[in-house]
Amino acid sequence: MSKIPDGYTATETRIGALSLDRQGLPDQAAIDTLYAQRDFQRACQCYLWALPIVSYAQWQNQHETVFGARDGDVVQYVSVRDKLGLITANATTPYVLGFADTAKTGPLIVDFPAGETAGGAGDFWEHSSSDFGLTGPDKGKGGRYLLLGPGQEAPAGVEADFVVRSQTFNVFHAFRILTTDPVEADRILHAYQVYPASEAANPRKTRIVTPDGRPWSGTQPTGMAYWQRLHEILQVEPVKEEDRLFMAMLKPLGIEKDKPFHPAADQVRALTDGAQIGQLMAMANSFDKRFETARYAGHWDRAVNVGMSQQAEFYSQLDERASWFYEAVGLSEGMTTHTPGEGQAYLSAYRDAQGQWFDGGKAYSLRVPPEVPAGQWWSVALYDIETRCFIDTKYDKAEIGSRSHLAADPDGSVTLVFAPEPPTGSPESNWIPTAPGRAWFAYFRLYAPLQPYFDASWKLPDITAS
Incomplete structure (x- = not known):
C-alpha cells in the first residue's frame, strides 16, 4: 500500500490495509488491490468448477498427442x-x-x-x-x-x-x-x-x-497450462445455463468463448495464483473431508458414494464437488451401487489410525477381516497424493487382493503391508511398495458388494503404522 492520502484512514482487512476516506470509499491504490483480489478469488473458484472438464480434456489430449x-x-x-x-x-x-x-x-x-x-x-x-x-x-x-x-x-x-x-x-x-x-x-x-x-x-x-511404455499423464496441468486447456475445450462445447455465472467470472480473466486467450500481465498473475491455491483447496477438500455423512468406519470413507451425491448437487456444493473430481476421474451409476451383489463399492483412506497422513517412507499394515462381503472380488490399491495415480516404483506393483496369491492368517484374515521395502517376517505377496518422500492414499474396492458391507456389520479396520 502506498502512502495514505490526506483525509484517508488505513483500515486493516484480511487482505491487508486499505485506505478509506471518512465516507468509507477506497482510494485508487485500494481499488487496484480490491480488483486484484477479486480476480484471484474468481480464479480459485473457477479452478474448482473446471476440474471435471479439464481432467477429460487433458486425458483426451494425451490420447491424441502421445x-x-x-x-x-x-x-x-x-x-x-x-x-x-x-x-x-x-x-x-x-x-x-x-x-x-x-x-x-x-x-x-x-x-x-x-x-x-x-x-x-x-x-x-x-x-x-x-x-x-x-x-x-x-x-x-x-x-x-x-x-x-x-x-x-x-x-x-x-x-x-x-x-x-x-x-x-x-x-x-x-x-x-x-x-x-x-x-x-x-x-x-x-x-x-x-x-x-x-x-x-x-x-x-x-x-x-496400446501405450507401449510411452510416458503420459492424465493429471490436470498446473499453472497457466490449466487455463489453456480449459480455454481450448470451452471453445468447442456449449455453455449450459448453470455455467453462465462461471463464464462471466472468467471473462475478466481473459477466457471467453469465441475469443483468443492472450491474458495481460495482471490476468496471468491472478490465474497463476488461482491455479496454485485452487489446487491446494481441491487437495484439502479431497483428502481432509470435513463432512462425516459418508464415514464408513474409523478413517475409511465411502469415497464414490460421496462423489455421486456431489454430482447430484453439482453446482450447489462446489467445494465437495471438487473433492471427487480432483481425487478421481469418471463416475457411473454402477460405481455407486445400493443393491447387494451388483456394481462396485469403494472405500478410501488418507490417514492412519492415529490420524496422521500416510508417509511413503514408513511401514504400515492393514488387517482385512475374513469373509469380505464381495460377490466377485476385492482389492486394495495405493495412489500418490500429488498425481492421484499409482505410486511409481521399480516394482510396478500397486494393488493386491483376492485375485492375488495372498497368504492368509490362521483365522482367515489377511494382513497387508505397505512400505518402501519388502517386509521381513511377512510374505512379500501381501506387500505393496511405497516411495519415500511421497504421500499416498488407499482405495479398498469391493466388486459386487454384499449386504454386510451396506449394513456395516463387516467393517474394515484402520491402517496402522508399524
Whole structure:
C-alpha cells in the first residue's frame, strides 16, 4: 500500500490495509488491490468448477498427442506401467477407453459386446450418460448404443437398442473387462466397436491402441497450462445455463468463448495464483473431508458414494464437488451401487489410525477381516497424493487382493503391508511398495458388494503404522 492520502484512514482487512476516506470509499491504490483480489478469488473458484472438464480434456489430449488415437479409436491399458498416468485406476482389470468429438463425427454408435464387463459413456463434465455391461441397460447381454451430442437426432434408418444423450459434443466411452478367461477377454475386446452412425452400413474396424511404455499423464496441468486447456475445450462445447455465472467470472480473466486467450500481465498473475491455491483447496477438500455423512468406519470413507451425491448437487456444493473430481476421474451409476451383489463399492483412506497422513517412507499394515462381503472380488490399491495415480516404483506393483496369491492368517484374515521395502517376517505377496518422500492414499474396492458391507456389520479396520 502506498502512502495514505490526506483525509484517508488505513483500515486493516484480511487482505491487508486499505485506505478509506471518512465516507468509507477506497482510494485508487485500494481499488487496484480490491480488483486484484477479486480476480484471484474468481480464479480459485473457477479452478474448482473446471476440474471435471479439464481432467477429460487433458486425458483426451494425451490420447491424441502421445498415443496417436483418433475419434473412435480406443486405448487398452493392461499393466501398471500402462496405467501410471490414469487417475485412481485399478491394477486388476484391463481398461479400454476412448474419446470422440460428435461435432466432427456426428452421432456415434457403440456396438457393445455381451460378457462380464463394466463400463459406460459420459460427457466432458463427467456426468454419466449411461452405464454399459452388467450395470447398464443391456445387463451384460450387449447391444447397440447410439450416442447423441447436443442438438443431434438419430439418423434416419439407424436403429439402436439404447439411445444415450450427452450434454457435450466430446464424449468419453470406456469399459473394464471383468472375466479372468483370456480367450473370452480377447473376444470382448475385439467385439467392442465404435463408429459414426453415418457409416453404419459399412463401419470401419475400431482401432486398438496400446501405450507401449510411452510416458503420459492424465493429471490436470498446473499453472497457466490449466487455463489453456480449459480455454481450448470451452471453445468447442456449449455453455449450459448453470455455467453462465462461471463464464462471466472468467471473462475478466481473459477466457471467453469465441475469443483468443492472450491474458495481460495482471490476468496471468491472478490465474497463476488461482491455479496454485485452487489446487491446494481441491487437495484439502479431497483428502481432509470435513463432512462425516459418508464415514464408513474409523478413517475409511465411502469415497464414490460421496462423489455421486456431489454430482447430484453439482453446482450447489462446489467445494465437495471438487473433492471427487480432483481425487478421481469418471463416475457411473454402477460405481455407486445400493443393491447387494451388483456394481462396485469403494472405500478410501488418507490417514492412519492415529490420524496422521500416510508417509511413503514408513511401514504400515492393514488387517482385512475374513469373509469380505464381495460377490466377485476385492482389492486394495495405493495412489500418490500429488498425481492421484499409482505410486511409481521399480516394482510396478500397486494393488493386491483376492485375485492375488495372498497368504492368509490362521483365522482367515489377511494382513497387508505397505512400505518402501519388502517386509521381513511377512510374505512379500501381501506387500505393496511405497516411495519415500511421497504421500499416498488407499482405495479398498469391493466388486459386487454384499449386504454386510451396506449394513456395516463387516467393517474394515484402520491402517496402522508399524
